[in-house]
Amino acid sequence: IFSDPGLVNTVNRYQGAASQKGLRTLAxxxxxxxxxxxxxxxxxxxxxxxxxxxxTAKEKLLGFSFTPPIFLGFLIPFAYGIYQLVxxxxxxxxxxxxxxxxxxxxxxxSIVSLNxxxxxxxxxxxxxxxxxxxxxxxxxxxxxxxxxxxLVLTTFDIKSREGERYGRYFGDIKEHTER
Numbered sequence: 037i038f039s040d041p042g043l044v045n046t047v048n049r050y051q052g053a054a055s056q057k058g059l060r061t062l063a064x065x066x067x068x069x070x071x072x073x074x075x076x077x078x079x080x081x082x083x084x085x086x087x088x089x090x091x092t093a094k095e096k097l098l099g100f101s102f103t104p105p106i107f108l109g110f111l112i113p114f115a116y117g118i119y120q121l122v123x124x125x126x127x128x129x130x131x132x133x134x135x136x137x138x139x140x141x142x143x144x145x146s147i148v149s150l151n152x153x154x155x156x157x158x159x160x161x162x163x164x165x166x167x168x169x170x171x172x173x174x175x176x177x178x179x180x181x182x183x184x185x186x187l188v189l190t191t192f193d194i195k196s197r198e199g200e201r202y203g204r205y206f207g208d209i210k211e212h213t214e215r
Contacts (some may be wrong), residue, residue: 047072083147084138087111090160095148103190105150105157109182110164112175117167134159 047067054063088094091111093104106114121127137159140152171179 077142080142080147081135081138084141084153084156085135087114089148089150089153090114095150103194105153106160106164107183107186107190109179109184109186112179112182113167113171114160114164115167116171116175117163117165120170121163121166131159 050067050072051060051063054060054067083089090106091104091108091114095105118131121131134156137156138153140155141149144152168176168179
């Protein structure tokens with residue numbers, strides 16, 4: 037892992053830029069391949085659980101789809117469910133341990149691989165379900181309206197544009213492998 041030429045080149049570039057500014061000693065301490073790799077792993081780990089990853093089309097499923105992994109309307113019960121679950125000490129430990137299910141996604145070449153993050157999906161569904169069960173009626177109605185609205189938009193988008201996106205992205209390829 038640490039002998040990766042790309043990693044060594046990046047660290048050398050950072051150290052060279054810092055030494056030009058007269059911070060050579062500080063750069064050797066703060067910009068080395070071990071710290072750089074640790075920062076990269078921390079960045080990948082945190083990106084797996086960001087709401088933008090889970091609830092928006094920022095990351096593409098199969099690399100081309102515009103449909104988000106989870107509808108944005110479920111963000112309200114997710115946030116409320118996570119808030120309620122973190123209050124319980126035993127559940128907090130289980131949630132922390134369950135983040136290990138994101139390791140396959142972290143080991144991919146990209147920052148987030150939704151195809152591999154699907155292992156963590158049952159945990160997200162559990163949190164959303166728990167949040168839905170605990171929501172008060174006004175927020176539940178807002179959630180239902182948002183999910184229904186997004187469902188209609190997504191259905192229209194898939195019917196009218198997803199085939200075109202697929203053709204533009206993959207061409208005539210019928211079998212998919214992760215890049």
